[in-house]
Amino acid sequence: MPVTIDREHDLPVARQAKVLNLARSTVYYEPRPVSAEDLALMRRLDELHLDYPFAGARMLRSLLRREGVSVGRRHVATLMKRMEISALYRRANTSKPAPGHKIYPYLLRGVKIERANHVWAMDISYIPMRRGFVYLTAVVDVFSRRVLAHRVSITMEAAFCIEALEEALARHGKPEIFNTDQGSQFTSLDFTSVLLDAKIAISMDGKGAWRDNVFVERLWRTIKYEHVYLHAYDSVSEARASIFGYLAFYNGGRPHSSLDERTPNEAYFGAQTIAAAA
Incomplete structure (x- = not known):
C-alpha cells in the first residue's frame, strides 16, 4: 500500500517525507x-x-x-x-538565473578529458510509459561514458537529482569538474551546495548550447532506441526496474566503438587501475 502525503497539512510536504524517511522524488501523489x-x-x-x-x-x-x-x-x-526539451544550438547566453540561483561559468572549453573522474556530467530526460511518463536523471563519467548513478522520478524537483549526485559521490569519490546545463534543478542552492562542500569545480553549459553534455545526450539516445522505445512500462516501479536492468547491461555488457570496443566499466575501472599503478 503506497504511503500518502497530506498536502493540506500544516507540515510542508518535504518535511513530511523526511519524517517518514521517504525520498522526496518517490512521494506518492495523484x-x-x-x-x-x-x-x-x-x-x-x-x-x-x-x-x-x-x-x-x-x-x-x-x-x-x-x-x-x-x-x-x-x-x-x-x-x-x-x-524539458529545447532546441540545442550555440547562442549568446542571455538567460537569467532563477531568484537565488547562481549560474556558473563553462569550464570545459579546450579541456582534453583523458582520465576517469576528471569530468562528470548530469542531465534529465523525459521517459514515456504506456500511460503517462517519468523523468530520468543520470550522472555520467565523461571519459568512460559510465553511468555512475541514476534516478527515475515522477516530478521535476531537484531532490531526485541530488539523490543521484550524492550516490555517485559516495560510491565513486569525486570528479575535478561537474558539468550540467542551466536547468533550475542544477542551479538550485541545494544542488550546488553538495558540489561546493565537496570542493568540486562547477561548470554549466550556456542555456540551449550543444557542448560537452552531448555525452549525456548520446546516452539518452542509446537508452531510448535500445530499450525505452521497445518497452511500454505499465507503472513507475516497472520503469525503474527495467531501466536499472538496462543500465547494468550498458555499463557492463555493451561495448562502445568510441572506447575501442570496451564497455564503460572496463574503460572506467581500467583507467583507475592504470592511474593507481602509475
Missing part, C-alpha cells in the same frame, strides 16, 4: 492526467528531438504536419516545456 492524444504527441516529439536536436517548436510543428498531425506551434512549445 498526477494531473494528460490526454492520450498529448501522450502520443509527446512520444513522437521525443523521437523527433533525438533525430533533430536543433529543431525548435516551429520546425517540430512542421515535421508533425508533414506526418499528417495537425497541431499548433504553441501547443508543441507547451509540451516541450513539460518534457
Whole structure:
C-alpha cells in the first residue's frame, strides 16, 4: 500500500517525507492526467528531438504536419516545456538565473578529458510509459561514458537529482569538474551546495548550447532506441526496474566503438587501475 502525503497539512510536504524517511522524488501523489492524444504527441516529439536536436517548436510543428498531425506551434512549445526539451544550438547566453540561483561559468572549453573522474556530467530526460511518463536523471563519467548513478522520478524537483549526485559521490569519490546545463534543478542552492562542500569545480553549459553534455545526450539516445522505445512500462516501479536492468547491461555488457570496443566499466575501472599503478 503506497504511503500518502497530506498536502493540506500544516507540515510542508518535504518535511513530511523526511519524517517518514521517504525520498522526496518517490512521494506518492495523484498526477494531473494528460490526454492520450498529448501522450502520443509527446512520444513522437521525443523521437523527433533525438533525430533533430536543433529543431525548435516551429520546425517540430512542421515535421508533425508533414506526418499528417495537425497541431499548433504553441501547443508543441507547451509540451516541450513539460518534457524539458529545447532546441540545442550555440547562442549568446542571455538567460537569467532563477531568484537565488547562481549560474556558473563553462569550464570545459579546450579541456582534453583523458582520465576517469576528471569530468562528470548530469542531465534529465523525459521517459514515456504506456500511460503517462517519468523523468530520468543520470550522472555520467565523461571519459568512460559510465553511468555512475541514476534516478527515475515522477516530478521535476531537484531532490531526485541530488539523490543521484550524492550516490555517485559516495560510491565513486569525486570528479575535478561537474558539468550540467542551466536547468533550475542544477542551479538550485541545494544542488550546488553538495558540489561546493565537496570542493568540486562547477561548470554549466550556456542555456540551449550543444557542448560537452552531448555525452549525456548520446546516452539518452542509446537508452531510448535500445530499450525505452521497445518497452511500454505499465507503472513507475516497472520503469525503474527495467531501466536499472538496462543500465547494468550498458555499463557492463555493451561495448562502445568510441572506447575501442570496451564497455564503460572496463574503460572506467581500467583507467583507475592504470592511474593507481602509475
